[in-house]
């Protein structure tokens with residue numbers, strides 16, 4: 001046998017049976033089904049009475065000592081009949097389920113595995129057959145062949161197979177496309193080998209789920225047919241004809257409906273729950289197949305961070321003008337739920353934006369830029385929360401404020417333009433309708449006025465043919481056009497602050513410049529303050545007078561953009577600048593920063609950048625680095641920032657914060 | 659869009675042909691002799707030969723099928739060898755009963771299911787668990803048994819609704835509604851849970867999309883985000899469910915009409931099966947198939963209305 005590549009072997013599924021058996025619900029269901037099988041098999045020995053033994057002196061007794069489940073209208077023991085009646089029901093369901101297994105799962109696996117013309121014919125046939133009314137077709141079979149229920153159940157299996165086959169085909173296709181089958185194929189294994197050793201074990205889960213769910217349905221249909229009189233002839237008991245018998249005497253002994261109904265219902269339920277358990281086990285397995293994650297770290301210890309509490313000196317005004325900030329974030333810390341529990345993803349961020357000012361927020365993806373933007377809007381994903389610090393907008397504290405306070409600001413005072421225009425607009429409502437909705441929400445007025453205003457807004461963001469575009473759905477627009485529409489949407493409430501989260505990243509280079517120009521124009525015309533989140537220095541240098549650099553959840557450097565570009569005070573900024581492809585005249589040869597941003601749960605207690613820093617010393621890793629002020633209006637979280645700006649006379653100013 | 663409809667119609671035509679041919683072949687392969695059954699006591703070899711000839715029973719099965727098909731296309735589904743009644747007329751008389759059941763059940767299922775699904779997506783928690791529980795019960799309870807229990811409770815023990823029968827809408831609208839309550843409740847229960855689950859999943863998916871964040875960030879109200887934007891997006895996958903459940907619903911009518919002794923097509927099918935009345939059951943199969951086709955066509959149109967990407971430019 002050919003040896004498999006190691007990647008292939010590692011992905012072998014853990015034995016599913018064991019995973020399923022660890023679930024108590026699955027165990028109970030299996031036990032119940034086993035009990036039913038045993039009871040019906042052993043009925044001749046275990047049943048207290050014969051299935052057809054009548055006792056006309058004791059009819060319709062109800063549960064009692066002699067007859068634990070009572071007697072029916074002929075005085076026959078219900079418990080005994082239930083036990084005998086289980087056999088045909090279970091056999092029928094087994095026949096139907098096996099048929100589905102062979103026909104449905106077989107066709108599904110074949111179609112998914114072979115692909116090509118077989119798959120096309122298969123898909124077409126499934127389309128046609130899914131519309132066949134199953135039960136009536138089954139009745140045709142019964143009408144023709146007579147009361148041949150086993151055959152009918154096999155036909156039922158065939159009729160239901162297309163639905164099952166479709167699901168199984170999907171699962172097979174997914175497995176086939178997975179890396180390891182591709183790898184196995186490259187390494188020259190035979191088709192049959194791939195099918196038997198790799199595809200079938202992985203598809204087994206979905207197949208078991210489907211067959212198990214169907215078995216429940218088969219039990220139900222079988223009982224139904226026998227209720228209608230197409231099963232075993234009386235007096236031979238089946239669960240179905242027991243229900244029919246009970247129905248005839250509902251007015252005198254309604255209890256009789258209970259035993260066969262409950263036994264049958266529980267059997268169907270057991271099949272369903274079992275199917276669900278297998279599905280869940282499959283889902284669980286695929287997550288455990290990934291390499292074990294590093295041990296979860298408890299939420300970052302507060303002590304490891306410089307504390308900036310009440311005794312802390314006032315925030316130095318990083319903004320040059322002295323007018324009060326429109327937005328002032330101070331020491332904001334945000335935690336989001338993640339695979340490692342609540343994890344701090346933004347830590348101690350200070351950021352100010354003045355009225356009408358455009359401020360940049362730069363960093364690699366995963367640094368916490370977008371989360372910071374969302375935190376301002378009170379729209380953190382899941383149960384995310386601001387655990388510490390404050391966000392003051394125009395004099396109003398937003399952290400811990402009534403949700404209504406924040407909600408009232410959205411759109412009217414603070415608005416958002418996000419990264420991918422094509423997904424940030426509702427795909428099923430025309431863009432004009434969406435803008436008009438927000439116009440009405442913010443300013444009231446008639447529908448017609450709002451529509452006119454929407455067109456006006458579209459014209460303001462320089463959309464050609466705004467009347468026409470207003471009636472378009474987002475998928476009919478180009479990326480640039482959609483982003484203009486998104487900006488119009490954000491302007492609907494005439495906000496004071498626009499959070500633009502990577503507004504041009506998803507656009508083509510040419511369109512990018514146009515959208516930036518538009519943003520700048522809008523900003524000037526309306527005196528908007530803009531928080532521009534980006535990883536593109538070109539965008540930042542073009543738009544922003546002041547810039548904050550974020551790394552691993554912290555602001556590591558801040559200052560006037562031109563100054564920051566010329567004299568970075570943090571090795572990360574320097575590396576980022578050096579790596580930036582868009583930089584006009586790099587003063588140093590391009591050098592990428594080695595390594596990657598650590599995930600939030602892996603942040604070191606000391607400098608977050610230490611692992612990637614060329615200048616790192618033991619002191620850097622020893623304790624959290626506070627925000628230093630190397631020059632007026634500048635901030636950095638680097639202990640050795642002086643090394644970076646050597647020769648720069650402004651370096652002497654090293655006012656230490658905290 | 660037009661292509662979609664054309665394709666659907668083509669598939670439907672193939673489907674109807676296939677189903678009717680299948681029933682024909684089955685009948686031919688089966689033991690038993692229709693002419694003999696019809697003649698009963700009047701059997702003589704000569705009469706048998708004549709009748710078989712008149713019914714085309716002495717010809718190859720495909721020729722018989724062509725005869726049947728030709729007549730069916732002209733609206734003539736033949737007559738029952740048992741009762742002698744015209745199959746087409748019999749079906750036309752019973753169709754309103756079954757259609758009432760299907761339309762009412764689908765409406766109730768969709769409205770309640772979607773409402774529950776939205777609630778459990780937005781509120782989660784207890785309502786979510788209740789939906790899970792109801793869906794388990796709906797899956798596990800055999801419909802005809804549930805129907806019998808409902809009759810025992812609400813028609814026999816506390817006579818609120820009629821236990822059996824059907825009142826035509828034209829005769830007495832209120833009576834019509836009362837006669838439908840129990841059957842519709844029986845048929846709707848499993849479907850409600852299916853709709854609720856699917857709606858919940860689709861809503862959760864829609865609510866996690868980018869545009870929801872954008873709309874909320876720019877001030878759209880919570881109600882509008884949930885009901886206008888997310889629900890419209892979630893409706894796209896949910897609508898296709900109507901097509902899938904309608905097939906199951908037709909099966910359900912067979913049992914439910916039997917339990918409630920409603921003079922509909924499902925009951926007719928069951929009765930015809932017992933009597934081996936092939937032309938009748940064949941007619942019912944064809945009509946049921948047409949109903950499925952019609953529902954699917956309606957679903958396609960609704961789908962196209964909801965999903966602008968499918969619409970004709």
Ligand code: SF4
Pocket residue numbers: 570571572607608609610611613614615616617620625637638639640641
């Ligand atoms: S504090 Fe040390 S490790 Fe961190 S950036 Fe500065 S020199 Fe590098």
